[in-house]
Amino acid sequence: MAVPILDLSKQHAPLASAMREAFDQILDTSQFVLGKPTVDFEAALAQACGCEAAVGVSSGTDALILAMMTLGIGAGDEVITSPFTFFASGGSIARMGAKPVFVDIDPVTMNLDPAKIEQAITPQPKAIMPVHLFGLAADMARIGKIASDHNLKVIEDTAQAIGATCCGKQAGTFGDIGCLSFYPTKNLSACGDAGACLVNDSSLEERLRMLRLHGQSAQYLHEHVGGNFRIDALQAALLHIKLPHLETWTDARRNNAARYGELLADLPVERPLEPVGYTHVYHQYTIRVEAEVRDKLAAHLREKQIGFGVFYPVPLHLQPCFAGLGQQEGSLPQAEKAARQVLSLPIFPGLTEDQLQEVVTGISEFFH
Ligand SMILES: Cc1ncc(COP(=O)(O)O)c(C=O)c1O
Structure with missing residues (x-):
């Protein structure tokens, strides 16, 4: 599906x-x-x-x-x-x-x-x-x-x-x-x-x-x-x-995030965190995987027709238009690492349990 x-x-x-x-x-x-x-x-x-x-x-x-x-x-x-x-x-x-x-x-x-x-x-x-x-x-x-x-x-x-x-x-x-x-x-x-x-x-x-x-x-x-x-x-x-309707839609995003949290728990993916005292509204549900795995996982999901996004593959300090600012590869290591590891999954309100399971199955197949 x-x-x-x-x-x-x-x-x-x-x-x-x-x-x-x-x-x-x-x-x-x-x-x-x-x-x-x-x-x-x-x-x-x-x-x-x-x-x-x-x-x-x-x-x-x-x-x-x-x-x-x-x-x-x-x-x-x-x-x-x-x-x-x-x-x-x-x-x-x-x-x-x-x-x-x-x-x-x-x-x-x-x-x-x-x-x-x-x-x-x-x-x-x-x-x-x-x-x-x-x-x-x-x-x-x-x-x-x-x-x-x-x-x-x-x-x-x-x-x-x-x-x-x-x-x-x-x-x-x-x-x-x-x-x-x-x-x-x-x-x-x-x-x-x-x-x-x-x-x-x-x-x-x-x-x-x-x-x-x-x-x-x-x-x-x-x-x-x-x-x-x-x-x-x-x-x-x-x-x-x-x-x-925004509050209801936000609740739906949060419920989807909780469900992903349960279903992805045993897989080698880092799930988004909601720190104590914060309410996350999950505009994106962004997981992190090892950099050498990310693009292969993306290709697998693409083949299975499972939507995903890579937000964002090139951090701003490495954009050609900002080269004059003097920062280069290695200047901001955490941002660079995140750019190589992130992958966002479908989280929209209205995502069905079957669709969510399909996403998880796609990821699980990749790791097994
Ligand atoms: C973090 C961030 N800042 C600014 C914008 C700009 O918003 P817009 O596309 O409505 O101009 C966006 C939206 O794409 C965004 O995600």
Whole structure:
């Protein structure tokens, strides 16, 4: 039986008529950008995430760019971030004219290692951008302390971790601004590109809203140079329909993770960990195997038509576009090791017990 890495059809089937109705309403009003659907979604999102305000934007990448614009990060600044993440984390820093400073990850959580951040602090850093990778929050207690000790801004890349918690608070609400992505593969997904910035400070919220719309303070009066980071009304309306189901979908991901945990226990694979005090939302269920085995296991699963992903095979400090930063193979050994060992399995809500068993059987056959 073929098993996809992601199947959104089960999630959409029960909501399809509400989603079509939302589309009809927007078509009738011709209000395609921002508008009431956005205001309503933003209020619901802020409440769900446990923060003062949410500002809907055009993508997760734009949420990061807008957050940095809002915090005044630009040329000459350094921003500490993880090398083991999707390209947008480091790419957005470089697009601001700032320098990404890649710091190695914790070998167990695969998130930024706070001890390594301490070592990387120079007089230049302006901010830290922790990434809550695969749905597990970074160590925000220690990162927050480092940031306050060194007067650094914190932009949380929460693209993969809506609903994840650490020390009783949701990822994305610890720092100055939290950035969400609603790309279609994400735990809460739009039918296209969309994102949001989470914030707990009204003056930052005001600046986010202004910069989202070309820095406009009143119609055709531009206080700052911003950009077009607006969310489509349709995406906001569709996300608003889906948001009340997020908790159920997260529970389903967590149940699938628990099931994998039981069924993979006797196989030579390292399973993802949920540290005490954290809630993992399993955007990905990422196992680790010996580097020399990973690609063979991948080929075996491909042959069995079992979906998987390798997120991410090349860490950011080894990307050609960042060669000028001076790091090379061996500079960040934990990130490099993770890139050679990881493999993510289907974990989406709606994955059936039979499909999950098929994935486990595929892996088990490989090792026997
Ligand atoms: C960690 C991380 N950061 C940023 C992004 C960028 O989000 P988007 O694709 O919505 O621009 C993504 C999503 O792909 C991501 O996984």
